[in-house]
Amino acid sequence: MVEVVSVEDALTAHLLAAKALLDPSRASGKVDGEAFIISDGNPIPFWYHVRYAWTIARGEDKLVDVTVFPAWLALAIANIAEWLYWLFTLDTKQPPTALGRTGMYYSIYSHTVNGQKARERLHFKPTANFDAGMKEAVEWEINRRQSLKSKKDG
Secondary structure, three states: OEOOOOHHHHHHHHHHHHHHHHOHHHOOOOOOOOOOOOOOOOOEOOOHHHHHHHHHHHOOOOOOOOOOOOHHHHHHHHHHHHHHHHHHHOOOOOOOHHHOHHHHHHHHOOEOOOOHHHHHHOOOOOOOOHHHHHHHHHHHHHHHHHHHHHHHHO
């Protein structure tokens, strides 16, 4: 599981923090010198965004199916890849992040955070619809690529 935040919500949180720093009465508690974690507070599976992007790109309504490997197999493949890179490059190169243990850790283990402090002290309320933003971004990229292709062909 991972938690994300939209650009709009991140901007809102920063503005709320800046206003609270300028006028401490706008906050419910201490703000100066504090660290705040900003997220939409909605944990989702790590691979959800990739699946959702492919679903939009294909023009389908249902999330695309994926094959899920056991965690132990993914870690074993990552370890083998790192050893092979180490052996054949004499430790001068590292495998791509997606093939290494770090990439596997991000895809296997949960990375969720608690943004309650920002909600309580800054009165931050996430409002963005991340799926709608993702759909807009994927459609924009598809249109951009089609435009480039038509310019190249024409």
